[in-house]
Amino acid sequence: MRWSRAWRTAEDNGASLIGRLEKVVVFGGGSFGTAMACALASQKSQLKVTLLLRDPYVCKGINERHVNTRYLKEYVLPSNVVATTSSLEAIQGAQYAIHAVPVQHSRAFLKSIADVLPPDVPIISVSKGLEMGTGKMMSEVIPDALGRRQPAAFLSGPSFAKEMMDLRPTGVVAASKDKKLAREMQSLFASPYLRVNITTDVTGVEICGALKNVLALAAGIVEGLDLGNNAMAALVAQGCAEIRWLAEKMGAKPATVSGLSGLGDIMLTCYGSLSRNRSVGVRLGKGEALAEILASSSQVAEGVATAGVVVSLARTYRVSLPVLTAVAQVLDGALSPKEAVFEIMNLPQIEES
Numbered sequence: 103m104r105w106s107r108a109w110r111t112a113e114d115n116g117a118s119l120i121g122r123l124e125k126v127v128v129f130g131g132g133s134f135g136t137a138m139a140c141a142l143a144s145q146k147s148q149l150k151v152t153l154l155l156r157d158p159y160v161c162k163g164i165n166e167r168h169v170n171t172r173y174l175k176e177y178v179l180p181s182n183v184v185a186t187t188s189s190l191e192a193i194q195g196a197q198y199a200i201h202a203v204p205v206q207h208s209r210a211f212l213k214s215i216a217d218v219l220p221p222d223v224p225i226i227s228v229s230k231g232l233e234m235g236t237g238k239m240m241s242e243v244i245p246d247a248l249g250r251r252q253p254a255a256f257l258s259g260p261s262f263a264k265e266m267m268d269l270r271p272t273g274v275v276a277a278s279k280d281k282k283l284a285r286e287m288q289s290l291f292a293s294p295y296l297r298v299n300i301t302t303d304v305t306g307v308e309i310c311g312a313l314k315n316v317l318a319l320a321a322g323i324v325e326g327l328d329l330g331n332n333a334m335a336a337l338v339a340q341g342c343a344e345i346r347w348l349a350e351k352m353g354a355k356p357a358t359v360s361g362l363s364g365l366g367d368i369m370l371t372c373y374g375s376l377s378r379n380r381s382v383g384v385r386l387g388k389g390e391a392l393a394e395i396l397a398s399s400s401q402v403a404e405g406v407a408t409a410g411v412v413v414s415l416a417r418t419y420r421v422s423l424p425v426l427t428a429v430a431q432v433l434d435g436a437l438s439p440k441e442a443v444f445e446i447m448n449l450p451q452i453e454e455s
């Protein structure tokens with residue numbers, strides 16, 4: 103009975119929140135910014151969802167033909183998704199801001215809109231990674247860049263943009279220190295195609311979301327070297343342990359690591375061919391140079407930048423992460439993919455922990 107009352111209350115709250123919603127702004131018009139914009143726009147046809155982009159040509163395509171000509175170009179976007187390059191126009195009247203700018207570009211972007219974004223508009227970050235140079239998570243970059251505290255939530259989990267555009271069932275977790283805001287995310291995004299769990303474990307969700315991209319690079323390398331299913335399973339299991347060791351040292355809850363933003367997204371990204379991080383790993387395993395791989399795509403593979411940060415985190419928290427740190431050594435050319443595998447296979451035999 104209690105659960106059903108809770109469910110009814112949540113449902114009522116959800117309907118009233120969507121009912122009050124008039125405008126949401128989305129920062130970043132890449133694949134996931136576009137997918138999140140469409141997920142929101144489909145909740146209510148009168149809701150205005152404005153994508154803040156840098157490219158006027160992409161804006162024109164979205165506003166005139168409802169197509170993002172650069173990302174997910176095969177989809178027609180809901181007519182209530184519009185785009186602009188003007189931060190003032192995009193942010194004015196928005197009740198929430200979805201942040202989908204890649205982590206390494208987020209600080210500069212957020213600084214550029216700090217004076218335009220009202221301090222009480224919640225930012226919902228979907229960006230997964232750790233900032234190079236500072237090692238900071240988005241929950242630290244946002245207040246740093248804005249120069250103030252800002253209500254924030256972090257949405258993460260196994261959620262390929264393309265599958266969300268296809269309305270395939272998806273589950274994510276909304277993390278916020280403010281549980282009321284996390285529940286608002288459930289109301290904002292929950293639909294027949296999207297389930298949203300909640301947690302207050304922001305660190306756990308962010309660390310898992312960032313590190314799974316590095317592990318996906320390793321999984322791709324194993325695939326590219328054609329090492330087989332045994333090797334892939336052993337590698338992913340080792341990587342899960344390393345993510346758990348580091349995440350828990352940083353204060354993450356075990357439930358988070360074994361949940362959607364941890365194990366869920368690890369499985370998706372290590373085994374799912376849609377993963378950009380995994381795809382970069384496959385090409386590295388096949389012998390392509392990193393510079394060539396990155397130059398060949400306009401899509402971001404956040405794990406490439408995050409891998410270097412993991413090395414310093416391992417030192418800071420005095421935790422040995424052989425697989426995750428080997429990825430950084432392959433990316434900076436210190437080890438070839440084959441040498442990395444050889445190194446790992448010849449580490450001392452250990453007791454599981």
Ligand SMILES: NC(=O)C1=CN([C@@H]2O[C@H](COP(=O)(O)OP(=O)(O)OC[C@H]3O[C@@H](n4cnc5c(N)ncnc54)[C@H](O)[C@@H]3O)[C@@H](O)[C@H]2O)C=CC1
Binds near residue numbers: 173203
């Ligand atoms: N694509 C997906 O399936 C998912 C992506 N994410 C996360 O969403 C975040 C955004 O990534 P995607 O939408 O996939 O991007 P994308 O790889 O589709 O496109 C790259 C985006 O970065 C922007 N960008 C590039 N250089 C920039 C700069 N100097 N300043 C500002 N923006 C710049 C581009 O304009 C474009 O919007 C990432 O952190 C990613 O990990 C999370 C879940 C799923």
Ligand SMILES: O=C(CO)COP(=O)(O)O
Binds near residue numbers: 262263367378379402
């Ligand atoms: O985070 C993602 C799915 O949850 C997307 O993974 P990639 O960035 O590797 O494509």
